[in-house]
Amino acid sequence: MFLSVSDLTKAYGDERVLDGVTFGVAAEETLAVLGRSGCGKTTLMKAIAGLVPPDGGSVALGGERLDGLPPEKRGVVYLYQEPLLFPHLDVRGNVGFGLRLRGVPAAERAERVERMLDDLELGGQDQKRPGQLSGGQRQRVAFGRALIVQPRLLLLDEPFGNLDAGTRAAMQTLFRRVARQYRITALLVTHDLKEALVLGDRVALMDAGRLHVYDSPEAFAADPESGVADEVAFWSHLGNPPLDP
Amino acid sequence: MRGRVLAALVAAACVFPFAVLALLSVAELWAFPDPLPPSWRPERWLSVGGGLFARSVALSLAVSTAVATLSTAAGYVTGKYVAGHRRGRALLFLAYVPFAMSPVVLGVCLLFLYLKLGLVGTAVGVVLAQTIFAYGFAIVLFSAFWTPELRALEDLVRTLGGGTWAVYRDALLPASRGALALCFFQTFLLSWFQYGLTVLVGAGRVQTLPVRVFAFVNEADPYLAALASCLLVGPPLVLVWVNKRFLFAPDSEDPAPVAHL
Numbered sequence: 145m146f147l148s149v150s151d152l153t154k155a156y157g158d159e160r161v162l163d164g165v166t167f168g169v170a171a172e173e174t175l176a177v178l179g180r181s182g183c184g185k186t187t188l189m190k191a192i193a194g195l196v197p198p199d200g201g202s203v204a205l206g207g208e209r210l211d212g213l214p215p216e217k218r219g220v221v222y223l224y225q226e227p228l229l230f231p232h233l234d235v236r237g238n239v240g241f242g243l244r245l246r247g248v249p250a251a252e253r254a255e256r257v258e259r260m261l262d263d264l265e266l267g268g269q270d271q272k273r274p275g276q277l278s279g280g281q282r283q284r285v286a287f288g289r290a291l292i293v294q295p296r297l298l299l300l301d302e303p304f305g306n307l308d309a310g311t312r313a314a315m316q317t318l319f320r321r322v323a324r325q326y327r328i329t330a331l332l333v334t335h336d337l338k339e340a341l342v343l344g345d346r347v348a349l350m351d352a353g354r355l356h357v358y359d360s361p362e363a364f365a366a367d368p369e370s371g372v373a374d375e376v377a378f379w380s381h382l383g384n385p386p387l388d389p
Numbered sequence: 390m391r392g393r394v395l396a397a398l399v400a401a402a403c404v405f406p407f408a409v410l411a412l413l414s415v416a417e418l419w420a421f422p423d424p425l426p427p428s429w430r431p432e433r434w435l436s437v438g439g440g441l442f443a444r445s446v447a448l449s450l451a452v453s454t455a456v457a458t459l460s461t462a463a464g465y466v467t468g469k470y471v472a473g474h475r476r477g478r479a480l481l482f483l484a485y486v487p488f489a490m491s492p493v494v495l496g497v498c499l500l501f502l503y504l505k506l507g508l509v510g511t512a513v514g515v516v517l518a519q520t521i522f523a524y525g526f527a528i529v530l531f532s533a534f535w536t537p538e539l540r541a542l543e544d545l546v547r548t549l550g551g552g553t554w555a556v557y558r559d560a561l562l563p564a565s566r567g568a569l570a571l572c573f574f575q576t577f578l579l580s581w582f583q584y585g586l587t588v589l590v591g592a593g594r595v596q597t598l599p600v601r602v603f604a605f606v607n608e609a610d611p612y613l614a615a616l617a618s619c620l621l622v623g624p625p626l627v628l629v630w631v632n633k634r635f636l637f638a639p640d641s642e643d644p645a646p647v648a649h650l
Binding site: 190193194214215216218220223226228230232241290293299 | 538541542545546547548549551552563564566
């Protein structure tokens with residue numbers, strides 16, 4: 145596996161947030177992680193990114209152990225639910241931010257930013273400030289800023305959680321396209337069952353600090369814990385009241 | 390129409406004390422019930438260019454700039470630590486102590502230590518004493534500024550490949566520009582108008598502008614006191630204008646100028 149997480153543990157006081165989490169993600173695969181709030185999803189992502197030191201276990205990427213490496217040396221980009229664009233930079237400056245950190249020459253930077261803006265359908269927006277963009281546009285800029293540095297692993301923490309239904313669907317389509325185009329390996333955390341099934345090549349369920357990865361969507365749907373059966377029952381009974389609460 | 394009259398009255402009430410000060414500073418004599426000074430002495434302002442006034446203005450500017458710079462820089466870093474600490478509320482309470490106590494009481498507390506260190510009667514001693522006071526204020530201000538979103542921004546820059554220096558240079562400091570300017574402005578004013586602490590720690594030898602104003606008042610020279618007061622309100626007015634013009638412009642969604650690569 146390209147990403148290999150072994151027996152990862154983390155506790156805050158008496159609360160075990162990660163309880164021996166072990167899983168792998170293949171290269172160019174997207175693993176969607178579902179789970180309730182507070183089940184440890186964000187801590188897992190931050191531990192992989194190097195933003196939270198785990199109490200035990202190890203993380204390897206492409207065969208290289210990441211344990212002890214600072215976040216800036218891991219090649220792992222973490223995307224939050226909020227786009228977190230830099231307010232003092234315009235769209236072009238935001239997208240090219242990581243390249244500037246890496247000292248990429250200005251001409252090459254400009255060319256790569258231009259290409260990324262076109263890929264993300266942001267052409268003509270390059271001079272705008274974050275406050276002048278819609279929610280979907282801001283999230284695209286955040287994507288562009290992450291993708292342009294060609295991360296080895298992309299961590300997405302409910303990236304579409306704050307978007308309306310239409311924009312969310314459009315962003316899901318866009319993500320699938322750019323994930324293929326840029327051959328992204330990604331770990332995507334979401335609350336949304338449908339989003340997990342649409343975007344994930346595989347799906348995992350996190351509960352009480354433990355992660356269960358399913359081999360196939362069918363196996364996931366067959367597990368009563370996944371909530372798929374309840375969802376199917378809800379839609380099947382729609383129009384045939386009375387519904388059970 | 391009534392609104393305009395009301396606005397003019399409010400504006401006049403705000404401007405009136407400053408106008409009186411300005412008139413008094415150029416009057417030769419001005420006694421009640423004269424509505425305006427009967428004779429003028431504008432050449433009094435020529436004394437500003439040299440001697441006592443120039444030294445006091447320069448000293449006040451140096452002391453206040455040093456206090457504002459030190460307390461803003463230290464408060465920025467400490468505020469971040471306090472905001473992220475699990476006992477942040479208790480630490481914040483401690484930060485309030487010098488800020489909540491009277492500056493004179495703070496000066497009395499410091500006096501013995503300062504005497505031992507030979508800092509009494511020196512500008513350095515006054516700067517340090519005022520900085521302790523302003524530092525508490527800066528911590529309180531910045532602890533509210535370090536939001537989870539700003540911390541997330543810091544994490545994001547690190548995962549994008551930025552080290553600690555890049556995090557501050559390229560993300561946190563530009564995003565903190567407004568808060569830094571606000572803190573600098575407020576701590577500058579705290580220091581600029583500071584009297585009791587300066588007299589106590591400065592032991593009368595550190596003659597900042599407020600000390601000079603009170604000296605003129607005690608000498609019953611209202612004209613020189615008015616002139617010194619005009620000098621005292623000048624720099625804060627310039628700072629207010631700079632803030633309004635460049636940092637907190639009402640039509641600007643983002644106070645920082647836009648930049649791209």
